Amino acid sequence: MRIEIEDLHIAYAGRTVVAGARLVAAEGEITGLVGPNGSGKSTLLRTVYRHLRPIAGRVLLDGTDIRAMAPARSARHVAALPQERGDDFELTVREVVAMGRTPYKRAFSGEDATDRDIVSRALADVGMGDHAGRRFTALSGGERQRVLLARAFAQNPDVLVLDEPTNHLDVRHQVELLSLLREQRRTTLVSLHDLNAAASVCDRLHVLHDGTVVASGSPREVLTPALMAEVFGVRAAVVDHPLTGDPLIAFDHRTAVGPGPADAVEKTRTGA
Numbered sequence: 001m002r003i004e005i006e007d008l009h010i011a012y013a014g015r016t017v018v019a020g021a022r023l024v025a026a027e028g029e030i031t032g033l034v035g036p037n038g039s040g041k042s043t044l045l046r047t048v049y050r051h052l053r054p055i056a057g058r059v060l061l062d063g064t065d066i067r068a069m070a071p072a073r074s075a076r077h078v079a080a081l082p083q084e085r086g087d088d089f090e091l092t093v094r095e096v097v098a099m100g101r102t103p104y105k106r107a108f109s110g111e112d113a114t115d116r117d118i119v120s121r122a123l124a125d126v127g128m129g130d131h132a133g134r135r136f137t138a139l140s141g142g143e144r145q146r147v148l149l150a151r152a153f154a155q156n157p158d159v160l161v162l163d164e165p166t167n168h169l170d171v172r173h174q175v176e177l178l179s180l181l182r183e184q185r186r187t188t189l190v191s192l193h194d195l196n197a198a199a200s201v202c203d204r205l206h207v208l209h210d211g212t213v214v215a216s217g218s219p220r221e222v223l224t225p226a227l228m229a230e231v232f233g234v235r236a237a238v239v240d241h242p243l244t245g246d247p248l249i250a251f252d253h254r255t256a257v258g259p260g261p262a263d264a265v266e267k268t269r270t271g272a
């Protein structure tokens, strides 16, 4: 399935934080959303998985406005790994992953053998098969992350919406998760802070800045030294990765350039 985001405006308590965002996540591709802190990535993703209602604009799923679909129907198509990581689940790991089957269930109907198989496979896919009986709240941040990803897989969605899925993961688990996403070939819309991970895993990237998409294209087209300076306020060179040939962004961790993103936002607000 394909996602189209059309002229989306989203506000919290009257303050607009996404203003006219447009992008397409093509069928079977990994589409990345990158941008500085506070640029609106999570807010935009929350609208795609229907946690937030936009004040204007639409999210289309193969041409149909998701808000015109019954919630259970859109939940069979779109699964999310939200930034809110369910700290309050007094459930076992297996029970958390089984929540992914809810859109397929009638009220009060229990788990059947198919559900159990899907849940077991999802747990195995994220390497948490041996932890099924543990309490979710007793897991580490990275383990919780993987369980919530398994919950999204168990939903068997056409579209995955992932907000910072590599957050909390050690480098090995980051690599495993990103290669799992590539193998699955589902339509995936993912926010990532790690621009080098984004460059290697995403087919296309969209850069959000102050709530609008300021650049779109392949990682090589988008992640230029000029964009790194303008949007992220850092100096960087872009070279070829010696092992993979992907664009590799070498940051200058010693010197920021010009006003940083926070100052830029402040300037916009004050009209300076």
Ligand SMILES: Nc1ncnc2c1ncn2[C@@H]1O[C@H](COP(=O)(O)OP(=O)(O)OP(=O)(O)O)[C@@H](O)[C@H]1O
Residues within 6 Å of the ligand: 012, 013, 017, 035, 036, 037, 038, 039, 040, 041, 042, 043, 044
């Ligand atoms: N629940 C909320 N209520 C009010 N304002 C919010 C809420 N969530 C986010 N915001 C504000 O909306 C703006 C965009 O936030 P958002 O979390 O979408 O950005 P982000 O790009 O995902 O940031 P980060 O990289 O820090 O995760 C920020 O100014 C933030 O303070």
